[in-house]
Amino acid sequence: MTGQDRAKKTNSSSRNKKTVIINKSFDKNLFRLMGTKDIIHSDEKFFRSIVKKINQTAECYSFDRIETPILEDYNFYKKIFDKNKLKNLFSVESKNNAEKIILRPDLVHSTIRIAMEYGNLNVLEKPLKFFSMGPVFRQEKVKGGSYRQFNQFNFSIINDAKPITDAFLIFLVYNIFKELQIDVQIQINSLGGVDCQKDFLHKFNKFIKEKGRRTKLCPECKKNILKDPSLLLECQEDECQKVRSEMPQIIDFLSEESNARFYKTMDFLDKMEVNYNFNPYLTRDLSYYNDLIFEIWPIDKNGEVNSKLALGRGGRYDRVFSRLAGKDISFIGFSGGLERTMIKAKESNSFIDDNKDVIFLTQIDIQSKSKAMFLFKELLSKGFNVKQAFHLDGLKEQLEEARNFKSKIILILGKKELAEETILFRDMDSGVQEIIAQKDLIGRLEKGLNQ
Numbered sequence: 001m002t003g004q005d006r007a008k009k010t011n012s013s014s015r016n017k018k019t020v021i022i023n024k025s026f027d028k029n030l031f032r033l034m035g036t037k038d039i040i041h042s043d044e045k046f047f048r049s050i051v052k053k054i055n056q057t058a059e060c061y062s063f064d065r066i067e068t069p070i071l072e073d074y075n076f077y078k079k080i081f082d083k084n085k086l087k088n089l090f091s092v093e094s095k096n097n098a099e100k101i102i103l104r105p106d107l108v109h110s111t112i113r114i115a116m117e118y119g120n121l122n123v124l125e126k127p128l129k130f131f132s133m134g135p136v137f138r139q140e141k142v143k144g145g146s147y148r149q150f151n152q153f154n155f156s157i158i159n160d161a162k163p164i165t166d167a168f169l170i171f172l173v174y175n176i177f178k179e180l181q182i183d184v185q186i187q188i189n190s191l192g193g194v195d196c197q198k199d200f201l202h203k204f205n206k207f208i209k210e211k212g213r214r215t216k217l218c219p220e221c222k223k224n225i226l227k228d229p230s231l232l233l234e235c236q237e238d239e240c241q242k243v244r245s246e247m248p249q250i251i252d253f254l255s256e257e258s259n260a261r262f263y264k265t266m267d268f269l270d271k272m273e274v275n276y277n278f279n280p281y282l283t284r285d286l287s288y289y290n291d292l293i294f295e296i297w298p299i300d301k302n303g304e305v306n307s308k309l310a311l312g313r314g315g316r317y318d319r320v321f322s323r324l325a326g327k328d329i330s331f332i333g334f335s336g337g338l339e340r341t342m343i344k345a346k347e348s349n350s351f352i353d354d355n356k357d358v359i360f361l362t363q364i365d366i367q368s369k370s371k372a373m374f375l376f377k378e379l380l381s382k383g384f385n386v387k388q389a390f391h392l393d394g395l396k397e398q399l400e401e402a403r404n405f406k407s408k409i410i411l412i413l414g415k416k417e418l419a420e421e422t423i424l425f426r427d428m429d430s431g432v433q434e435i436i437a438q439k440d441l442i443g444r445l446e447k448g449l450n451q
Contacts, residue, residue, distance in 0.1 A: 007231070010117050012222045027137030035140075035148030037339050050180060054133065054153050057176050059378075062389055062401070063131035063155060068110035070135060074100035076113060079324055082287070084228055084374075090137045090148075103137040107154035108317065115158050116325055124329070127160035127391045133338075151338040155314075156385050158321075160391065161330035164369060166292045167268035168390055169314065173296065173334050174274050175377055177311065182344045183299040183312065186269075186276040189263040189283070190291055192254040193318070197286045201254040204434075207247050216243055233283035236308070249280040258291055265292060271370045279307075284315065291316045296336065298344050311344065357409070357449055359386045360402035364395055364414035372413050375438070384443060409448055411441075 032038060039047050058065060074091060081089070090103040104110055111130050115121065119128055140146050147284040155172065157165055170186055176183045191197060205226070208214055218237040225231055232240055232247075244259060254262065269276050276294075284293050293315035297305040314334030321331035359379065363372035369390060379386040387403040395412070402410050412424035423441060425435045429447055436444050 005361055033148070035146070037147055037150065039342075043342060046346050047338065050338060050341050050345055051133070053180055054176060057172065057179075058131035058155070060387060061129075061172055062387075062391060063129045064113055066111065066130050066132045067134070068104070068107070068114060068132060070101045070104055070137075072104050072110065072113070073392060074102050074430065077102050077109070080109060080288075082228070082319060084224065086183050088139045088263060090139060105138055106136055106335055107132045107134065107152050108156060109333055111154060111156045111333065112317070112321055112324060112331065115156075115321075115331075119158065119328065120327055121329060124255045127165075127390055128156075128158040130154075130156045130158070147337075150340075152335050153338060154333060154335045156331065156333035157391070158331050159329055160332075161318075162309075162366075163264035164268050164366065166261075166265045166316070166332060167272065167274075167370070168373065169332055169334055170269060170276070170294055171272050171274055171377070172312070173312065173336070174276075175380065176336075177341075179380065180285065180341070180345050182311075182341070184275070184293055185299055185305050187279040187282050187305075187307075188266070188269075188276050188292065188294040188299055189279055189281075190258055191250055191255060191284065191289050191293055191315075192258040193290055196250070196253045196255050196258055197290075200248065200250045201286065203248045203253070213243050234285060238252075244283075245253060245281060250283065251280050261291060266371050272374050284313075287318055289315045289317065290319045292332070296332075309340060309343075311340050356406045357385065358407040359384050359409045359411065359445060360398075360405055360407035361388045361411045362387055362395060362398040362402065362413065363390070364412070365393075367415060368413045368418045371418055373440070375411075375413070379445075384445060409445065 019385050037314060076090060077086060080272050089105055092103070093099075094101060111132060114130070115128060132156065134151065135149055136144075136152045137149050139148065155169060157169060170188070174184065174186055192200075196428075208225060214225060216239055217225060217232065218235060218240050221231045221235050221237070232244055235244075236242070251262075266276070266278065282293060282295060292333065293313070296311040297307055297315045298311060299305050312335055315332070317331045317333060318329070322328045361372055361376050361379070363369045372388070373390065374390055374428050376386060387402070387405050387407065389398045392398050392401065399410070408428055410426040410428060414424075415424050417435075417438075420434050423438050424433065425436050425441075425444060425448075
């Protein structure tokens with residue numbers, strides 16, 4: 001071995017030793033913070049695909065995109081949460097402690113603030129539909145897909161209290177996951193209104209005090225359950241889940257109005273062929289939610305649902321919004337986690353071609369709206385670039401939306417068409433209008449677009 005060879009070997013060995021020393025330093029100080037996630041090159045294409053699909057859906061369903069700051073005023077959250085929940089938010093003090101700032105824990109709160117600040121709630125004449133996406137921050141136990149910082153997407157509908165609106169939001173979210181080829185089941189329940197919840201909590205408190213059940217709870221719930229019964233409703237610890245499975249079901253305390261509303265929502269979901277499950281043990285903070293709540297649970301390859309890795313959750317926040325706004329206004333929203341969705345979306349993805357001609361689907365009344373939603377889903381699944389305005393009821397307003405999209409074909413569905421299983425087909429280029437059977441719609445659209 002020559003001196004030059006020995007020198008190369010010595011230098012190589014030195015470099016390797018230095019690398020080991022640096023790696024030991026990384027182990028202690030320079031790894032990313034626990035409870036956060038990097039989107040690296042092997043993940044980025046999946047993450048980008050999901051973001052693209054969600055953005056396409058927001059545009060398709062006519063939601064207005066909003067961007068909100070990561071920082072929010074602490075005083076705003078004091079009006080939403082009690083002291084126990086405020087402790088679990090990430091907060092920072094400004095210079096000289098002049099103000100206290102919250103790192104937003106959920107996009108829904110920022111949406112509420114925007115609606116109050118810019119929405120002119122005193123003269124609302126039609127629903128507001130907002131969509132947003134971005135990072136949020138939680139002080140939670142770091143385990144099984146839980147993050148302290150993660151990216152969230154949110155859909156919110158304001159000033160529309162109809163049961164079909166509840167079903168519409170679930171339908172929208174369900175189809176995002178379906179088009180991403182992620183098998184999911186929607187878990188739904190109803191928490192009823194204020195009086196229903198009072199009756200339930202009275203029975204619940206008696207239940208907790210019976211047979212030493214309180215002693216079986218996790219330390220956190222055991223300490224605070226009497227001050228805040230909602231802790232057990234949201235706790236994911238095994239011991240608390242077991243006690244919760246034995247507790248009274250809130251569905252048994254629903255008023256006639258809340259019960260009728262919930263069953264109408266489920267009826268619409270049946271007609272839209274959404275895979276959902278009525279889950280009487282699905283519960284949330286009763287000071288925060290009312291009536292409908294729902295979660296997205298993934299289904300594994302064996303057909304089993306995974307309750308530990310919910311991909312998102314939603315429901316009605318009428319009580320919170322009305323309390324902040326100072327008047328009764330309905331508010332329903334959904335928030336999903338992008339990182340969790342990415343975990344489940346790595347097998348395959350599918351997308352709609354944005355360059356295809358626009359088909360606009362209109363509906364004239366409440367009966368035809370649920371059928372129109374079903375047709376909308378079917379046309380999307382076939383790859384058509386279909387738009388709609390389900391939030392509007394009048395045909396004139398919907399046709400105006402169709403013109404804004406420069407639609408090539410307009411489909412009109414009303415009572416007559418619903419009864420006869422037909423649909424009105426209008427070709428905007430030629431001006432030709434015809435009535436065709438719904439079963440022949442796909443073939444007619446393909447022929448019309450090819451022409």
